[in-house]
Amino acid sequence: MGQQPITFFRQVMALCTYPQLLDDNKFPEDTKSRARRILQSCGGNSIGAYTTSQGIDCVRHDVANYIQRRDGGIPSDPDNIYLTTGASDGIVTILKLLTAGEGRTRTGVMISIPQYPLYSASIAELGAVQVNYYLNEEKCWSLDISELQRSLQAAREHCIPRVLCIINPGNPTGQVQSRQCIEDVIKFAAKENLFLMADEVYQDNVYAEGCEFHSFKKVLFEMGPEYSSKVELASFHSTSKCYMGECGFRGGYMEVINMDPEVKAQLTKLVSVRLCPPAPGQALMDLVVNSPQPGEPSYQTFIKERTAILSALAEKAKLTEEILNTVPGISCNPVQGAMYSFPCIALPERAINAAKAKGQAPDMFYCMKLLEETGICLVPGSGFGQREGTYHFRMTILPPTDKLKILLNKLKEFHQKFTQQYS
């Protein structure tokens, strides 16, 4: 999508990979000291060695320090940090841990609809039960506790719900949860004895004015010991999103809170089966949570590069919403965070029938036509789940601004033509 890698990240990674470059005076001193520190924490001082299964010690410490800074000083214990192969790996591992054993066929996992399909796929793979709760599209994809309650009650008739998954900021829906809503979710989880999984990989992707990222961990601890001493929580982060965009390295971490020590011992055993997450991804995670500081030689360039990416994302989030909402029959919530818009599209009855005749979901039919006619590839809402009778697509805001404009205008044209054709 044209987003350039952050120079600091790649320089340190190159030094870690080929330490002979540490003698090269083209690399700033701070990139060298970071690389040396990471390598000293690796077996045989090599990024090619297995690490411990939970992840490199100094990286887990740096992650804990990052979380503590992010959450206004609320302590984070490196023993609760597990480095992962991207956030997906952590999410699948926790789902596996929580649904394992004889009762798996009756363990319910609550997920939002729309959702990121990793959840539905993993739940199916593990033989657990998917329990849907719907986000409120009318209120900018917010989460209503009454809907959580309805969903839980309905599920209890055929399974034992044990896990509640939240994606904040939302994928595919782009909303940013309010502090109040997070507090309500935590109270709900406490009351209903649910394990909270907070997918917070878009924590740095917040654009809308008045919106702010609140971590579940921080809110939990601010609610006092009544909650912070008992609600079980796993939170996930990654190197793949935001200004980093380093998805190929498969870096990530999770922090687990209030996990029963015996369950945690099983978690440690479970992750050890796959030996360790990729060491380059771990090193990169370290750089993300421990970026250049004022006064360090790489600081100016780092800030310049990061700011440019973040401002462009904010601009593109706004642009996407604005242009899409000029199209009759398309209605788009503000892209408050993450990297996607998920507009609702009105499809004419005849288009719906044409899709059904082809055995396709109506929004899949729409997206295939779009692809054929314009070369634009969007993901139909049916891939994420949506309320019966509504249709959506997910579109990323990542392309460069000028390309995004062209793309949105092509889409606008297509939608008008499509609507005409099937009316």
Added chain:
Amino acid sequence: MGQQPITFFRQVMALCTYPQLLDDNKFPEDTKSRARRILQSCGGNSIGAYTTSQGIDCVRHDVANYIQRRDGGIPSDPDNIYLTTGASDGIVTILKLLTAGEGRTRTGVMISIPQYPLYSASIAELGAVQVNYYLNEEKCWSLDISELQRSLQAAREHCIPRVLCIINPGNPTGQVQSRQCIEDVIKFAAKENLFLMADEVYQDNVYAEGCEFHSFKKVLFEMGPEYSSKVELASFHSTSKCYMGECGFRGGYMEVINMDPEVKAQLTKLVSVRLCPPAPGQALMDLVVNSPQPGEPSYQTFIKERTAILSALAEKAKLTEEILNTVPGISCNPVQGAMYSFPCIALPERAINAAKAKGQAPDMFYCMKLLEETGICLVPGSGFGQREGTYHFRMTILPPTDKLKILLNKLKEFHQKFTQQYS
């Protein structure tokens, strides 16, 4: 363990990570052309982008070419190659695929005893049934078809065996299977309709005179269409072993043969849930299967480094066997391949009783004492499985020769002292 990385690998990886180095004249031309070729096959020419879930196109082609060269021209189709997060990931994925669904609690997976614990752990995790067949320690850990037959027959009374796993060269047992034995195993799998999983990650680790690595794929195709058109096979390889030793990068691949197209479609879907294997590991896998050629600037250094590591491994394999066999009460088969010895140890009755009183397996008791008294860490045979009443440990041959000698002599001393103490 002191093994140094191959310069060529790390140079290309550094160039892929930080392409600004492509202008640096310190890097040989062939490392630059490799890096350029890999980057051109990556999204946005970046190793930080997601790759397709099956793996980077040019890497899969290079892997297929490598297999074809290795197997004397027998064709390999890039469509049958899946890049993986280390070999472990591929093995777990295939096990998952083959044991999935309602019947999983009755699907039997045959594994050798002793085995590499990834197998037993994954089978347990997946809720399938572990079916043991014993390797013949008296005949240098060879595989007897009569034992496979016995094991299968016994298993059929309580489960439906569908998969036969083979590790060749052996881990932890270090044997290299003869061509004849592989042929017999393939006939057995064909007759009994078993899916063959060939763990061939040690294919370059063969030391003993008269021993040679034969891939299951090659033998299968040399047996003619009666077998090559029907026996289902998955073979696994990795960047973690041998002269490469790049475990931290989590690179690997698998080749699937004769897989039902609908099952293969499910496999492709299954791997897509985790998005993609780490791109740096994929790039490294490419370099392993496509190493410098005569005439290229990196060739001489590459061969020198590789030969030094391989000769040292061969020397250390021999040394380990020789020294261990001088110890009364230790009996060690030749380390024909892989990276471990797995000697049988005679433990005095009193030691066995002392272990039992502590609730420990006798060889765990032995290994703990060794660790406490000498600082040497070995893995007890009970972690891999062994015939009832026999005791073993696994010891890697990886330490530098001089350290290995000291280590083996310390172990010798300890064993004599331990035997005396408990006699």
